[in-house]
Amino acid sequence: MFRRFLEKYKLPSFRLKQIYEQYYKSNISSWDELTTWSKDLREKLIREIPFYKLTNFTDYPSKDKRTIKTLSYTTDGYPVESVMMKNKKRITVCISCMSGCPVRCKFCATGQMGKNRNLDVQEIVDQVLYFKRKLGDKNITNIVFMGMGEPMLNLDNVLGAIKVFTNKDMLGFGHRRITVSTVGYIKQLEEFLKKDTGVKLAISLHAPTQELRMKLMPTVAKANKLDDLMKVLIRYQMSKGKRVTYEYILLKDINDDVEHAKELAKLLKNQIALVNIINFNRSENLPFEPSSRKRVDAFRNILDSREINNTLRYSYGKDINAACGQLANQ
Numbered sequence: 200m201f202r203r204f205l206e207k208y209k210l211p212s213f214r215l216k217q218i219y220e221q222y223y224k225s226n227i228s229s230w231d232e233l234t235t236w237s238k239d240l241r242e243k244l245i246r247e248i249p250f251y252k253l254t255n256f257t258d259y260p261s262k263d264k265r266t267i268k269t270l271s272y273t274t275d276g277y278p279v280e281s282v283m284m285k286n287k288k289r290i291t292v293c294i295s296c297m298s299g300c301p302v303r304c305k306f307c308a309t310g311q312m313g314k315n316r317n318l319d320v321q322e323i324v325d326q327v328l329y330f331k332r333k334l335g336d337k338n339i340t341n342i343v344f345m346g347m348g349e350p351m352l353n354l355d356n357v358l359g360a361i362k363v364f365t366n367k368d369m370l371g372f373g374h375r376r377i378t379v380s381t382v383g384y385i386k387q388l389e390e391f392l393k394k395d396t397g398v399k400l401a402i403s404l405h406a407p408t409q410e411l412r413m414k415l416m417p418t419v420a421k422a423n424k425l426d427d428l429m430k431v432l433i434r435y436q437m438s439k440g441k442r443v444t445y446e447y448i449l450l451k452d453i454n455d456d457v458e459h460a461k462e463l464a465k466l467l468k469n470q471i472a473l474v475n476i477i478n479f480n481r482s483e484n485l486p487f488e489p490s491s492r493k494r495v496d497a498f499r500n501i502l503d504s505r506e507i508n509n510t511l512r513y514s515y516g517k518d519i520n521a522a523c524g525q526l527a528n529q
């Protein structure tokens with residue numbers, strides 16, 4: 200968008216560097232603060248390029264202040280939710296690539312909304328810029344595409360946003376600081392992997408068998424069989440030597456039995472894999488319960504005994520509906 204502006208007014212290329220520097224790096228809060236440009240040029244910018252494409256940002260901090268859920272809106276009125284999570288080592292921003300989601304996974308609050316629309320590159324990047332400017336001197340360390348929407352179904356815009364995040368003249372994030380999470384649309388995933396973006400890959404697995412995935416995630420599972428998905432992921436691990444993270448939400452009495460853990464271990468045997476276990480976060484209108492501590496431990500013990508790397512992820516922001524699978528404009 201800035202290039203087009205430069206071309207329109209026949210501005211020299213150093214102007215691009217100046218705007219990138221201040222817009223992406225210096226945490227200015229409006230075009231008026233773009234001090235390297237003349238007032239006349241700034242006025243043209245104000246008229247032609249919105250400083251943020253998303254509007255009406257509202258923050259919902261958690262009680263422990265470690266998490267902020269932010270609700271914003273597209274200019275045509277659709278809600279977008281993003282989350283910033285802090286711990287001692289990291290500041291992670293979880294972003295959305297859609298307003299809502301068409302995939303309708305049974306355990307996911309966003310899925311129950313249905314899809315409003317895809318976000319464009321700037322709308323995706325705006326979510327990171329908002330938190331970056333809010334943090335001031337502190338830096339975001341990680342970006343995860345785990346908010347509203349399925350990245351493989353908005354691939355061009357997700358790839359465009361990754362370019363902005365990783366371009367050294369723009370936001371300059373290291374590639375391995377960014378994670379794209381997908382439920383596994385195979386054709387688009389192959390296209391994504393071919394681009395070799397260098398970002399980390401997470402697969403929302405949530406079930407160790409095709410049969411159970413059909414129950415929990417029928418929209419994606421029907422046309423994207425688990426066996427075929429695994430073939431693509433194993434090929435990727437072997438050719439790149441890169442680890443794949445598998446997200447697994449534990450739902451009481453649905454997918455949290457030791458037999459499920461055994462199936463999961465069988466599925467991931469010999470893979471360069473990490474299983475990220477997340478206990479379900481209760482959400483209004485969803486008929487699921489979290490696993491008991493005992494079942495979580497038993498599940499993990501099976502994975503440990505079969506040497507499957509796994510972690511139990513702490514879910515931030517439960518009190519503000521900002522935890523995994525809870526983003527739904529509430």
Ligand code: SF4
Pocket residue numbers: 300301302303304307308309310311346347348349382403524
């Ligand atoms: Fe969409 Fe992901 Fe939720 Fe499934 S889990 S409905 S793909 S946002």
